[in-house]
Every structure is written in structure tokens, then in C-alpha cells.
Amino acid sequence: MSVEKNWEPKIIAFTCNWCTYTGADLAGLNRMKYPENVHLVRVPCSSRVNPQFILRAFQKGCDGVMVCGCHPGDCHYATGNYFTRRRFMLMKRLLEYNGIDPQRFQARWISGSEAAKFRDTMTQVTAQIRELGPNSKFQEKWYQEGGPENE
Amino acid sequence: MHSINHECTCSSNPLIPHVCQVTAIKQETPDVQTYRIQTLDGQKPFSPMPGQLAMISLPDVGEAMFSITAQGEDYIESAIKNAGQLTQAFHEMTPGQQIGVRGPYGNHFPVDDLKGKDLLFIGGGIGLAPVRSLIRYCFANREDFGHIDILYGARSPEDLVFKEDLSLNWPKEKDTTLHVTVDRGNETWEGNVGFVPAYLEELAFSPVGRKVILCGPPIMIKFASQSLMKMGFAKEDVITTLEMRMKCGIGKCGRCNIGSKYVCLDGPVFTLAELDELPDEN
Amino acid sequence: MNDTLEIKREAQLRETARRLLEDGTVGYIIGWGTTRFEDKTAPLFAAKPEEADRLVWNEYCINSLAKYSLDDKYPEKKIGICVRGCDSRAVNRLVNDKQIERENLFLIGMPCSGKENSVCEGCSHKNPVVYDILIGEPVEENTEEKASAERFREIEEFEKMSPDERYEFWAKQYDKCIRCYACRNICPACSCKECYADQYMVGWQGKQNNRAESQVYGLTRAYHVGDRCIECGECERVCPMGLPIMRQTKKMLKDINDLFGNYECGVESERAPVLGEYDLTDRDEFM
Amino acid sequence: MQLDKSDLQEALRILSAEAGVFVPSVVEGVSRFALWDGESSIDLSRVNTELPPKDILFPQTEKMYSYKMGKNIEIKEIIDNPKQVVFGIRPCDVKSIGCMDKVFLEKTYVDSFYAGKRENLTVISVGCTQTDRTCFCDSMGLSPSDAPGADVMMNDTGDTFVVEAYTDKGKQVMEAWKPLLKKGGKKPAAPECTLKVKMSPEISVKLSKMFEHPIWEEVSRPCIGCATCTYVCPTCYCFDMNSDNHSSEGTKFRCWDSCMFSDYSRMAGGHNPRPGKKERVRNRYMHKLSYFNERYETSLCAGCGRCADKCPAHMDITAFIDRVAEEEMENA
Known part of the structure; x- marks a missing residue:
């Protein structure tokens, strides 16, 4: 697939309410800038993220997907992100096994005070995805054929 | 089973809905609304016979079969209970909303067989909706029919549908008696309290020269039928409507069959005698 | 396969089954029976002592039987089930997943030296891992070397391909999928009362059959059962389109073994699935 | 020619x-x-x-x-x-x-x-x-x-x-x-199917009276409820209608559906007239061999054998027909 002229990567980041989302908030308060390609979806805990969300996101036109939560040990619900860690270690490998580029799916720990880390991570991931170009793997035909610009 | 009304104003493809609009919405009960449906140029979408059905859709949400509860010169009406994703979306509509409509589908009440007879309508809950079209038909052709009794029950006074008809319009009609009952009353309720089958036996209608039109939840139909049999009604004289999951509405997609009959095409109106011929599956 | 030994085992099975039905130990026995075709057997439900003689035991006794116990969760009497190694692991799977009560089952252990099924090649448990009565003598297990060499051989091969090759391979496979859900319905790890894939109104899964939807279905299923897969190979056997479904679940198992230590499902009677627990010392590869 | x-x-x-x-x-x-x-x-x-x-x-x-x-x-x-x-x-x-x-x-x-x-x-x-x-x-x-x-x-x-x-x-x-x-050419003699099944118009009539028969409980037991038989069947025509929605626009499509699925006949509110495999297998076999005959005067089974070949549980419609034929003899 040739890269369209005005293509911009579309990235979804599932962010935990207590850490990463707060971190994003702090980044905002501090007037830090991060790429508008990243769309945040706030979840109560990173372990709320059903691995199917990732599949569905790729299917529905995302070029990259992230799951972000508290650092292990800091989970608001004590143990949630330990499950997250296991879950997405396996999910990441399964996706790669099915041909997805490792950089298209990433998990990161970003705490509520790490506004700079939030900004840097999002900037870095966006740059990586931009480098990779549009994703068509797992994507619905409708998006492959141009999506909303179909008409 | 009765003849089928073919009149259809949609495109020649029976599976493609015709875009119509909802021109008025009336809140019947907390979870039932009646929608007045007209074509975009203010016409009647089609002229159904009493008891026929319409497929109504919001294309992005879904499509389902509903009974047509009334019709006028330039409109049809359908009363819909909020029970699932699609009906929830209907309940969020405001007048002017466009919807997809196709129909009319199914057979209809055998109006010719009912002429000259006394009629007993039995409805439970939203089950008054399909018979309402026939009740209105009878009042419009009042001379053709004998005495009319309407026995209607709902869970509570708030759940009674078509309140205006029940309290104002229908009691005024000639030779008509209304019997309304609720499962649970409240402080202001002065009418009967009790289930429909029990009230039916209490009222002790004579089967002579009388036809019954029965519609409601399956459990009510079951017990009301038993009561009617006890009272001496013949199965040929009790008419009811069935409900099955439907998708196409035109007897193709398969799922609404009971034995070799399709409810969407050969039904939904059956006499108890006709149902006896079919496998017991609904 | 030692034929005389297996013929003897069949006779013993029938005798035991008759006795169990006669003395009322079990209400009925789920085993294998004949069909019109010599090389096919079908699940048989024997309820009367005289039906015990219809049970067969041969290299075509291929269907997994444990999941039929889900049809009768509250039986009046125990359900007798013939279990090979894989079936016994399926029973453990269902018990572990709180789908059935072990007390409701009477397990008739059938040592199995392999069936007309390629998955039997690297079998690691030819003898049932749990049973109430064992029919005949245990058979010799595959050596650990053979079983473990066989277990992930295909996966390792496949991993050597490039990402695009792998994607193309799977895309072509999912193009074939007709979404009959046979893989799901036969699987002892697929025991949800209502599968997400049947909840079309919720929007997890579209009902249209196309590559993207089938990919989502295939991966979701693989992931959902991956840490609970007992490697019986039934999904692959029943697939009418011949998709190599095990290659997805086995990938999960391989990674689990690499990351969290030796792991085989359904071998122990009580073991939480890997994704249902955690360890503070798990590798932390996400930064 | x-x-x-x-x-x-x-x-x-x-x-x-x-x-x-x-x-x-x-x-x-x-x-x-x-x-x-x-x-x-x-x-x-x-x-x-x-x-x-x-x-x-x-x-x-x-x-x-x-x-x-x-x-x-x-x-x-x-x-x-x-x-x-x-x-x-x-x-x-x-x-x-x-x-x-x-x-x-x-x-x-x-x-x-x-x-x-x-x-x-x-x-x-x-x-x-x-x-x-x-x-x-x-x-x-x-x-x-x-x-x-x-x-x-x-x-x-x-x-x-x-x-x-x-x-x-x-x-x-x-x-x-x-x-x-x-020009010319002579049509060869037809081969004969080795599998003979005791199908006859009487079977259809017989079946229409067997709705409550205990046979259904028994024949349906091995069924795993997948759609293999219906999807490899050349006559199974049941379909579902759904939409493929992308925010405010989309397409309405129809797709094969199977009477073996639990959601096939389930109504809004959860009631299902065919709640288990007994009812579903009965509906499928009856549809093939009796209901369709009643409605369209021909059987909905052409005898291609695909379902018998592909069924994961090795269920076999031919064995079922023969069972029904026997049932008839017993009752006669």
C-alpha cells in the first residue's frame, strides 16, 4: 500500500485512570505538547483492557495501539497491572506471530507524576508508527479502501 | 389461514425498506410509545388489514416486526414497547425522525368470518396493540358486528396502554362493554384486580354466537385458552396471534417456522384449532 | 498398536460398562459406538446394561467425549465417561473451570496408544491422568524427548518466517473459514454459557463472513483458550475447512512455557490458568 | 452431441x-x-x-x-x-x-x-x-x-x-x-449409489407425526451445535440480516445463518422456542425431510452426503432416515 499524501497515523492508547490518564492530565496542565495522533481511551485499570480491544482497534483502522498503566506494584487496585503484564506479554507475541509489527502494539507504565514520560512516550511511539506507515493488517476492507473518504 | 394483502408501496425489492417519517409520538405507558408513521410526502405508507404487520427499522441499529395498531386516511400507527436495543432507539426518537418501513406482512384477522357475531376481545399488556386495529375496524363498521366485549389486563394501572380509548373513546361506542383489570392496583385504582383468566371465568361469557380474539403474553394465552375451553368455546372460534423471531418477513429466511408454516407469512393470526394442527413449538 | 491387547480392552470395557450400569453406579455411559462406516465411530450414550455391548474401542475412537457432560450438569446418577489421556485432561479442564463437578462423573480410563489422528503423534499423556477405574494395563508413554520435540516443532518452524509471510499465511487460512464455530463447540476450554461471538448486538463480532471478522474470531478464540488448551487437537480435527487452528493455541502455550516455566494444562486436577494468576517476579519487559 | x-x-x-x-x-x-x-x-x-x-x-x-x-x-x-x-x-x-x-x-x-x-x-x-x-x-x-x-x-x-x-x-x-x-455419442449408464437409504414419501408423512417422539432426544445427543452441516449443505438457505455500520453510514447485508445456533430463534427478551439441541436437530431434520415436503412438495435433502461426511460428531442423516423407517415397521 502506498503511503497517501496526507496520511497521519492513528493511534489509540488505553490509559489507566489512576496513573497514565492522570499523567496525561498533568502533561496538559504543564502545557506539554504531544502528537494529536494519539487518542486516549480512559479505562479504570489497565487490566480492564480486553485483548480483543486491541484486535478490534486494528480491525477498525488504527495504525498503532497502546496499553498504559501504573508501574507494577503501584496499581490502585493492588494487583490489576500484574495481570495486565502477563496478559499483554502473551498478546504481543501472538500478534507478532500473526504478522503484526512489534512496534504497532506497545504497553508502557506511566505514573501520574510522569508527565514528561507521557509526552516523550507518545511522541516516540507516534514517530515509530509514522516510520512504519499505514497498517492494513487485520483491517476491515472498508478502511483499507479509504474508510470515511469512501464516498 | 387467510389471504394475504399484497399492496406494497416500497421498491419492487421486498427486502429494501421504504423511508418514512414519524410524525407524532404518544407516550402510552412508561415503556410504551405509539408512533404515527407517514411517507415523506405525508401519505399513508400502505393500507394494512387488521392484524397485519410492518417491518420497522433504523438501518444502523436494526429492524424488527411490529403490529400495526391503527390506521387513518394518511397514516399508520404502531405501539412499541421498549424491550431491547432497537426499541430503545425508537424511544429516543423525536417527531420528524425518518425510519425504514416495509410491509404489510402476514395474514390478517378473518373479518368476514366475524361479521354478524358477538365479539370478545381479550388483551394482556402490549397484547392489546395487535387487536386494537381490529377493534377500530369493528367500530368503523359497527353495523356488521354484534355486541362487543373488551377484556383487557395489565400489570398495574400505569401499564394500561391506550388509556384514552379505554376510558373515553370505546365506552362511548354502541353495544360495547369494557372490562379492565390489573394484576396489582394502587391507591386510586377502583377497577378489578386480578389476572385476566380469572376475571374471564368470573365474567362467564356465553360461547353462543360469539367469537374470541385473544392476544397477550404466551402465559396469559395459555391460561385464558384453558378458561375459554372450560366455558365451552370451540377452538375454531378463538383467534390468536403468534410471535416468533423474524428477520426477512417474507417467508424466506427460515427462523419463524412452526412446523411447515411461517409465522411471518402464514400467520401471525391463527385460530386455536389451526394451532392444534401445528407442532407445539413457540 | 497391539491388536489383541486392544480387542481384549474392548471386551473389558463392555464388561465393566455393563456392571456399572447394572449396579447403578452410573446413570449412563458416554463412549464410542459404530456408524455406517467402519472407519468412523460416533459418541454413544449407553443407558441400559444390554447397550454396553454396543461400545467399541478401536483406532477410530476419535471424538472427545468430556464436553458432553455439560449437557447434564445436575445428573441424578453419576455420568460414566470413557476417558483417554486427552479426555481425562478435558475433564480436569472443565472441573478447573468450575463447569462440572468431579463427583458427578465416573471416569472409565482408557489407555490409548494413539488414534487415526495426526495430533496423537507427539502425545504426552497416552494414559488418563485421572480416572475411577482403568481398563486393562497402562500403555507405554512417549519418551519425554519425543513428546517435547514434537510439541512445538511446527511453531518453531513457523516463527522463522518473516512477519509478512506469517500474516499472509494466516490471512489465507482465515479466508477459508466459514465460521461454523465447530472449533469452539468441540473445545473443552470453550465453555462459556453464551459465547461473545453469538452476541451480535453487543458488537464484539460482526456476523458478516470476511477476512477481518474471521481473523478477529480466530485470534480471540486462540487467546481465550490459549492458556487453558489441553492440546487434544479436536479443533483442528473438526474444522471442515482444514485450518491449522492448533498452531495458534500452541504458540500461546509455547510462550507460556518460555515465560512462566513448564506448563501443561489439565494434567493436575487443580491449577489456575496462567492468565488467571500472576507472579511478582514475572519478567517486566514493558518499560 | x-x-x-x-x-x-x-x-x-x-x-x-x-x-x-x-x-x-x-x-x-x-x-x-x-x-x-x-x-x-x-x-x-x-x-x-x-x-x-x-x-x-x-x-x-x-x-x-x-x-x-x-x-x-x-x-x-x-x-x-x-x-x-x-x-x-x-x-x-x-x-x-x-x-x-x-x-x-x-x-x-x-x-x-x-x-x-x-x-x-x-x-x-x-x-x-x-x-x-x-x-x-x-x-x-x-x-x-x-x-x-x-x-x-x-x-x-x-x-x-x-x-x-x-x-x-x-x-x-x-x-x-x-x-x-x-454428432453422436451415447449417454453412459448411470452409476449406482452404494449407500441405499430407506427414504420414501411415507417417511415424510411419518415424520410429521413424530414431533413428540423420543427419537429426537436420542439422535440429537452427539450434536455439538456447530453449523458445519448447514454450511456445507447445498440446500440450507436460512439467512440473517445485519448491518455493517461505520458511524452514520453503512451497508445492510444478509449472511448464512444456521438453525443450529442458539441465537437463531432467540427473541428479544430472551425467550427461545428452540432452546436446546433436541429442538434444533429436530427442526433441521424435520425441515429437510418433512416440513419442506409439506410446503413445496419435494424434499430439502438431495442426498449429496456432505453433512454426513463433515459432521464433527459423525452424525448421519442417512442413519436417521433408516431409523425412522424402522420405527415405522415397529409401529405397524
Whole structure:
């Protein structure tokens, strides 16, 4: 697939309410800038993220997907992100096994005070995805054929 | 089973809905609304016979079969209970909303067989909706029919549908008696309290020269039928409507069959005698 | 396969089954029976002592039987089930997943030296891992070397391909999928009362059959059962389109073994699935 | 008339100038009818393809109309009825098309999507020279070497096909093939199915009285509730209608559905008239062997044997028919 002229990567980041989302908030308060390609979806805990969300996101036109939560040990619900860690270690490998580029799916720990880390991570991931170009793997035909610009 | 009304104003493809609009919405009960449906140029979408059905859709949400509860010169009406994703979306509509409509589908009440007879309508809950079209038909052709009794029950006074008809319009009609009952009353309720089958036996209608039109939840139909049999009604004289999951509405997609009959095409109106011929599956 | 030994085992099975039905130990026995075709057997439900003689035991006794116990969760009497190694692991799977009560089952252990099924090649448990009565003598297990060499051989091969090759391979496979859900319905790890894939109104899964939807279905299923897969190979056997479904679940198992230590499902009677627990010392590869 | 086998490619090439030609072939290891590209091999070695040809007329997913939501709803019908030819279809599958014709073209409503495709389809049947062990079409009243519903009937005599046109569409094909056809040729004797099933009109009537019979409990027990039998069946036509929604616009499609699925007959509110496998297996077998006969005066089973071949639990409709036949003798 040739890269369209005005293509911009579309990235979804599932962010935990207590850490990463707060971190994003702090980044905002501090007037830090991060790429508008990243769309945040706030979840109560990173372990709320059903691995199917990732599949569905790729299917529905995302070029990259992230799951972000508290650092292990800091989970608001004590143990949630330990499950997250296991879950997405396996999910990441399964996706790669099915041909997805490792950089298209990433998990990161970003705490509520790490506004700079939030900004840097999002900037870095966006740059990586931009480098990779549009994703068509797992994507619905409708998006492959141009999506909303179909008409 | 009765003849089928073919009149259809949609495109020649029976599976493609015709875009119509909802021109008025009336809140019947907390979870039932009646929608007045007209074509975009203010016409009647089609002229159904009493008891026929319409497929109504919001294309992005879904499509389902509903009974047509009334019709006028330039409109049809359908009363819909909020029970699932699609009906929830209907309940969020405001007048002017466009919807997809196709129909009319199914057979209809055998109006010719009912002429000259006394009629007993039995409805439970939203089950008054399909018979309402026939009740209105009878009042419009009042001379053709004998005495009319309407026995209607709902869970509570708030759940009674078509309140205006029940309290104002229908009691005024000639030779008509209304019997309304609720499962649970409240402080202001002065009418009967009790289930429909029990009230039916209490009222002790004579089967002579009388036809019954029965519609409601399956459990009510079951017990009301038993009561009617006890009272001496013949199965040929009790008419009811069935409900099955439907998708196409035109007897193709398969799922609404009971034995070799399709409810969407050969039904939904059956006499108890006709149902006896079919496998017991609904 | 030692034929005389297996013929003897069949006779013993029938005798035991008759006795169990006669003395009322079990209400009925789920085993294998004949069909019109010599090389096919079908699940048989024997309820009367005289039906015990219809049970067969041969290299075509291929269907997994444990999941039929889900049809009768509250039986009046125990359900007798013939279990090979894989079936016994399926029973453990269902018990572990709180789908059935072990007390409701009477397990008739059938040592199995392999069936007309390629998955039997690297079998690691030819003898049932749990049973109430064992029919005949245990058979010799595959050596650990053979079983473990066989277990992930295909996966390792496949991993050597490039990402695009792998994607193309799977895309072509999912193009074939007709979404009959046979893989799901036969699987002892697929025991949800209502599968997400049947909840079309919720929007997890579209009902249209196309590559993207089938990919989502295939991966979701693989992931959902991956840490609970007992490697019986039934999904692959029943697939009418011949998709190599095990290659997805086995990938999960391989990674689990690499990351969290030796792991085989359904071998122990009580073991939480890997994704249902955690360890503070798990590798932390996400930064 | 006769067509040399060596001229078959040329014959198909002539047809493919005007229409998409579907031939039995093996695609990614699955035997099915696929669009012929002029070169790919035509696999007539199998008696029946694994997947039935029904998707040519009734695709597994078929777009019906597109819509745009908003203040005004726009609905646009999607019409896709290319000229098509299916070559090498066996008599049982031709009969199956006949069954679908009855469903989609008769009884009050004509299904436009099907009708459009059907009108543009030419059916060229090739009779069987051998039968599979699961074949039982001659027990269902068909002949392995003759398909009365085909447009063109061809039979293999070794080096040539004996060709006969049955309809006007068929005559057009013969006309196009004129340069290749030779006079003469004798139709070979029909092979006989080895599997004999005790099917008869009486079975259908008998079944209609067996709705409450304990047999259903027993025959349904091995069923795992998947859709394999219905999706490999050439006559199963049940479908679902759903939308593929992208925010405010999308397409409404219909897709194969299976009476074996739990959500098939479940109503809003959760009530299901066919809640378990007993009811679902009963509905399927009854539909095939009794209900359909009652409604359309022919059986909905053509005897292709695909379901018996592919069932994961090795359930077998032929064994069921024979069971019912026996049941009859016991009760007599």
C-alpha cells in the first residue's frame, strides 16, 4: 500500500485512570505538547483492557495501539497491572506471530507524576508508527479502501 | 389461514425498506410509545388489514416486526414497547425522525368470518396493540358486528396502554362493554384486580354466537385458552396471534417456522384449532 | 498398536460398562459406538446394561467425549465417561473451570496408544491422568524427548518466517473459514454459557463472513483458550475447512512455557490458568 | 452431441468471454466452485466439492443496500447480478438449486437478490461416473447421471462428454460450442449409489407425526451445535440480516445463518422456542425431510452426503432416515 499524501497515523492508547490518564492530565496542565495522533481511551485499570480491544482497534483502522498503566506494584487496585503484564506479554507475541509489527502494539507504565514520560512516550511511539506507515493488517476492507473518504 | 394483502408501496425489492417519517409520538405507558408513521410526502405508507404487520427499522441499529395498531386516511400507527436495543432507539426518537418501513406482512384477522357475531376481545399488556386495529375496524363498521366485549389486563394501572380509548373513546361506542383489570392496583385504582383468566371465568361469557380474539403474553394465552375451553368455546372460534423471531418477513429466511408454516407469512393470526394442527413449538 | 491387547480392552470395557450400569453406579455411559462406516465411530450414550455391548474401542475412537457432560450438569446418577489421556485432561479442564463437578462423573480410563489422528503423534499423556477405574494395563508413554520435540516443532518452524509471510499465511487460512464455530463447540476450554461471538448486538463480532471478522474470531478464540488448551487437537480435527487452528493455541502455550516455566494444562486436577494468576517476579519487559 | 475432453478448456474459454465461469477446483486445500481464470485446473475427480455451489446464487455474505443516517435517511439498493456459468455441478447440487428456486422465487414474494442472480446463471451439469460412500441421491429420487433442472447436461464417456441442452439457456451454450461439437455419442449408464437409504414419501408423512417422539432426544445427543452441516449443505438457505455500520453510514447485508445456533430463534427478551439441541436437530431434520415436503412438495435433502461426511460428531442423516423407517415397521 502506498503511503497517501496526507496520511497521519492513528493511534489509540488505553490509559489507566489512576496513573497514565492522570499523567496525561498533568502533561496538559504543564502545557506539554504531544502528537494529536494519539487518542486516549480512559479505562479504570489497565487490566480492564480486553485483548480483543486491541484486535478490534486494528480491525477498525488504527495504525498503532497502546496499553498504559501504573508501574507494577503501584496499581490502585493492588494487583490489576500484574495481570495486565502477563496478559499483554502473551498478546504481543501472538500478534507478532500473526504478522503484526512489534512496534504497532506497545504497553508502557506511566505514573501520574510522569508527565514528561507521557509526552516523550507518545511522541516516540507516534514517530515509530509514522516510520512504519499505514497498517492494513487485520483491517476491515472498508478502511483499507479509504474508510470515511469512501464516498 | 387467510389471504394475504399484497399492496406494497416500497421498491419492487421486498427486502429494501421504504423511508418514512414519524410524525407524532404518544407516550402510552412508561415503556410504551405509539408512533404515527407517514411517507415523506405525508401519505399513508400502505393500507394494512387488521392484524397485519410492518417491518420497522433504523438501518444502523436494526429492524424488527411490529403490529400495526391503527390506521387513518394518511397514516399508520404502531405501539412499541421498549424491550431491547432497537426499541430503545425508537424511544429516543423525536417527531420528524425518518425510519425504514416495509410491509404489510402476514395474514390478517378473518373479518368476514366475524361479521354478524358477538365479539370478545381479550388483551394482556402490549397484547392489546395487535387487536386494537381490529377493534377500530369493528367500530368503523359497527353495523356488521354484534355486541362487543373488551377484556383487557395489565400489570398495574400505569401499564394500561391506550388509556384514552379505554376510558373515553370505546365506552362511548354502541353495544360495547369494557372490562379492565390489573394484576396489582394502587391507591386510586377502583377497577378489578386480578389476572385476566380469572376475571374471564368470573365474567362467564356465553360461547353462543360469539367469537374470541385473544392476544397477550404466551402465559396469559395459555391460561385464558384453558378458561375459554372450560366455558365451552370451540377452538375454531378463538383467534390468536403468534410471535416468533423474524428477520426477512417474507417467508424466506427460515427462523419463524412452526412446523411447515411461517409465522411471518402464514400467520401471525391463527385460530386455536389451526394451532392444534401445528407442532407445539413457540 | 497391539491388536489383541486392544480387542481384549474392548471386551473389558463392555464388561465393566455393563456392571456399572447394572449396579447403578452410573446413570449412563458416554463412549464410542459404530456408524455406517467402519472407519468412523460416533459418541454413544449407553443407558441400559444390554447397550454396553454396543461400545467399541478401536483406532477410530476419535471424538472427545468430556464436553458432553455439560449437557447434564445436575445428573441424578453419576455420568460414566470413557476417558483417554486427552479426555481425562478435558475433564480436569472443565472441573478447573468450575463447569462440572468431579463427583458427578465416573471416569472409565482408557489407555490409548494413539488414534487415526495426526495430533496423537507427539502425545504426552497416552494414559488418563485421572480416572475411577482403568481398563486393562497402562500403555507405554512417549519418551519425554519425543513428546517435547514434537510439541512445538511446527511453531518453531513457523516463527522463522518473516512477519509478512506469517500474516499472509494466516490471512489465507482465515479466508477459508466459514465460521461454523465447530472449533469452539468441540473445545473443552470453550465453555462459556453464551459465547461473545453469538452476541451480535453487543458488537464484539460482526456476523458478516470476511477476512477481518474471521481473523478477529480466530485470534480471540486462540487467546481465550490459549492458556487453558489441553492440546487434544479436536479443533483442528473438526474444522471442515482444514485450518491449522492448533498452531495458534500452541504458540500461546509455547510462550507460556518460555515465560512462566513448564506448563501443561489439565494434567493436575487443580491449577489456575496462567492468565488467571500472576507472579511478582514475572519478567517486566514493558518499560 | 459430443465434446472431446481435449476441447473442454476451449469450450469454457468461449463461455468465459461472456460470463464468469465457475468450475470445481481446489483453492488453498479446499475443494469448491471457484471462478475459472482460464488456466487453473478443473477438478472433476471428486464426486462432490467440499463446499456446495450455493454461494454462487446465495453468497455467504451478500450486501443488500447501503444507507446513510442523519436528518434524512438515504437507502440505496445494491445490485450485483453478473452473468455467470457454473460448470461441473453434479445432479444433486442441481436439484438443490431447484429447492432454493422454490424458496426464493415462490410463495407470494420473489427475493430480488436471488432472482437477479438466478436469471443470469447458466447451469452446466456433469453427471457422476462414480459415487462416494456418503452419496445417496438415488435413494432421494435423483439420478447420478441426469439433472433435469440443468441447462446443459454433460456425461463423461471416457474421452468425450455427451452433451445435451435442456433449456433455452442450454441451447445458447450449444450454439456457442457449435464448432467444437460432434454428432453422436451415447449417454453412459448411470452409476449406482452404494449407500441405499430407506427414504420414501411415507417417511415424510411419518415424520410429521413424530414431533413428540423420543427419537429426537436420542439422535440429537452427539450434536455439538456447530453449523458445519448447514454450511456445507447445498440446500440450507436460512439467512440473517445485519448491518455493517461505520458511524452514520453503512451497508445492510444478509449472511448464512444456521438453525443450529442458539441465537437463531432467540427473541428479544430472551425467550427461545428452540432452546436446546433436541429442538434444533429436530427442526433441521424435520425441515429437510418433512416440513419442506409439506410446503413445496419435494424434499430439502438431495442426498449429496456432505453433512454426513463433515459432521464433527459423525452424525448421519442417512442413519436417521433408516431409523425412522424402522420405527415405522415397529409401529405397524
